[in-house]
Amino acid sequence: MRILLIILRKEFLQIFRNKMMLPIIFIMPFVQTLVLVYAATLELQHTNITIVDLDHSQMSEKLCSKFDASDFFDVEFGQSDYDYLDKMLLTESTKAVLIIPQDFENNMRTGVKTQLQLNINAIDGQTAGLINIYVNQTILSLLKDLKPFVNKTDLMVMPASIQAKPRFWYNETLNFKHFMLPGIITILISMIGIFLTSLNLVREKEMGTIEQINVTPIKKWQFLSGKLIPFWIIGLFDLALGLLIGVLLFDLPIEGSIFSLFVFSGLYLFTAIGLGLLIADFADTQQQAMFTIFFFFLIFVLMGGVFTSVESMPDWAQYINRINPLYYFMKIIRAILLKGSGIKDMMNEFFALITYGIIAMSVAVWQYRKTN
Amino acid sequence: MSNENIIEVENLVKKFGDFTANDNLTFTVKKSEIFGFLGANGAGKTTAIKILCGILFPTSGKVSVAGFDIYKERDKIKENIGYMSQGFSLYEDLTVKENIEFYAGIYGVKRKVIKTRLNELVEKLGIADLKNKFVRDLPLGWKQKIAFSVAIFHKPKVVFLDEPTSGVDPITRRQFWDLIYEAVESGITIFVTTHYMDEAEYCDRLSIMVDGRIEAMGTPTELKTKYNAKNMDDVFVKLARKQSEENK
Structure with missing residues (x-):
């Protein structure tokens, strides 16, 4: 336990001294919510x-x-x-x-x-x-x-017309920003989970410090926890920041419980970080990791329903989405924020994320080798 | 120097595909000895060191370090060794003090002990003003001296040094070797690879590797007599020449 704390201290020191990571953690939430929510709009006006x-x-x-x-x-x-x-x-x-x-x-x-x-x-x-x-x-x-x-x-008789009068559930005013904002927040915390964790681990490989770590009696789980926990906390922090901006500036409704949102987000971040670590296991340089993640990230985002509706995708695409963690979380965060769903209503997604997280993390830990 | 063997290697083989990096190595290193592990680039020195440190699996052979078996007790070995590689792996974005606290901490050195030893070290090296500087801002020579101090901070039984002095001036190298002697006096065994043949003379015993095999082993004096050479440089060249003639 003491060793884990020592590792965490080192990781936080490094993260807060990293000129690339700090803006991503503290500035990106503002840029993404303020710019993207307005810009990435499908609303028709003027x-x-x-x-x-x-x-x-x-x-x-x-x-x-x-x-x-x-x-x-x-x-x-x-x-x-x-x-x-x-x-x-x-x-x-x-x-x-x-x-x-x-x-x-x-x-x-x-x-x-x-x-x-x-x-x-x-x-x-x-x-x-x-x-x-x-x-x-x-x-x-x-x-x-x-x-x-x-x-x-x-004296012309017009046929009586039948008109459907729609009521737009869960987003009565058809506010596109309320649809977009959860998507942007999802992208944000996915980036923290996958990109930052992965780059952080690969950086140790590039610097050669990982070799030094490997000759110490440090346990695999201790070292990887040191990589996981900081970004898990930072991810949840950015979620809170994103929600705060949403509520203050966009009147984002929070219909469901914040607690269940954070439970799901914690779970999702665990999965995302697992994937990040897994990619880092196979990459030797930050560049390699970056390109690999970019490939998957684009697919996850475009297929996961951030911008478009998953239901209108062809069946095969919906099948692919079953292995897209972002798809589950997208569904969850919108359901909690806009519909007020609780954990009970989303048991399927809950189990999907848990299974996904455990698999990704186990493979990542198993693939990380101190000895070749 | 005692008669207790701290490293025992018997018929060690390491293959990467078709390439044999370590071809049937057999040697022992005694407690508190400075064992020099020489060889040209690509002779297989680093591979052997990595196996001894437990970060590379051997293909076959018997290896024990500090009395522990390399196959079954790697964790025990890691607790009892120190390691400093060519890339001396201090964290550049941490200060000297933070690096020491981190590495000593993960070896399980108690916080109080860290504090005392850190103060001793600062005094010994005269680095009171460097203590809170980032490692990236230090000159190469200091980085190496501090990396060595970190590698022996938890008082390991053996410390492996993989070309620790490459790229620094002779004076700094001399100072570095003073640190090594001091460590040996406190009972630590030194396993060192080097390119510099003048450094080879500082070792108690040497082994010279050529193409994955140990071609010669003995004290510097023994080797010089055997190969009828003025200095170690000469021994090395003669061995290399003999090798290339055999290959013809």
Whole structure:
């Protein structure tokens, strides 16, 4: 026990003297939450849209003003010069072009089916889909407003429409930041766990100090605990920091218990650190470790549901996610923060992480050799 | 020097694939002896040292260090030896004092004892002003002297020095050897590899390795007589020449 304390003292001394690690521990939480949460947004706001009104009627103007009033769109009115509109789309000056045909009002009043033309820049399919939905909703809202007016004057009976009125559970205001923030925090503590632990161990190999350690009677578990415990603590510290920023600056709801969040995070960090140590076992230089981790980390992050929904991935991808620790934790942290789930609701994830952690750590300890 | 053997090696073989780094080594080292382990680069010195320290498994052969078996009692061996490698492994981002406290601590030296010995060491080496400096800021000579002091701080029975003085000036080397003599007087056995043939003369006994085998063994005087040489340098060159002629 005394030996473990001596090792821990040395590790903390070194970590706090390391000019690379300190900013990662103390500055990165701020940069990631403040910059990434705002930047990595899928929310649609102030999208440039060009409307070409060929009708110039009361109704078409009403439609235009609907778009104008919407927060989603920044409207510009264009002429029906197709070369020009083409260029606008090409140069990204506008995201979408909506063309209101000549007989729009007339057709509406007489019940003739009328079509508006919507051209969307779909390079980013997700945004294009959203624009499509918002444009349609705006047009529909016009119909709703006009319904009594249309009925009375033209005695036209419109089919009663069925409208689903959604209620957005767990994120009622559809606040994208509340979705993103747990993801960013997950990335943050994964980096602490995997990157820092791994680099720290490999650094001893590079410096040659590991050889000196190997000739001492120090036990494997003591040495590796000395590598594990500091980053476990730092990881939880950064989690707390991330949550604090979330609550203070983004009104992040914490629906579930902080306690279970920290239990799960501790478990997840244990797994992440195990993976970090495992990679360090096989790497001889920090560069090797870095590239290896980068390879896995990208896959973990992109497949784990930080930015995209795992449910909409193909089946094979969801199978791969079963060996992605980040996937489990992503699910857990969102469920606890936004849904208020507890440990009982996430027994599967709990056991998955525990199994994963034990396997990763055992292999890492087993692979670390004091004698070759 | 007593007659008690502190290191016993019998038919030690170490192979890396097809390459034989240590070819049937047999030798003993006596307590409180300075045993010089010489050889050209790549002759297999470092491999042998690593096996004796328990960080490399031998392919075959019998090895015991400080009375413990290399296969079964590596942990016991590690408690009883000190080691200083070419890269002298002090932590560059820790101070001299922190390094000593760390290494002594993991050898289980009591805190009070560390404090007393540290004060003694500071006084002996005159490093009161260096004590709280980072190792990376020290001159090479000091790093080596301190690394040696760290290696014997827990009073091991044997200390292995793998080219401890490479790259420093003759005066610092001389001072380094004074530290070695002092350690021997306190009963520590020294197992040292070196490139410098003048240092070889300081050893009680020498073995010279060529291509993984021990070609010659004995006191410096014995070797010089046997090979009809003026100094150890001459012995070394003659052995190497003989070897390359055999290879033709």
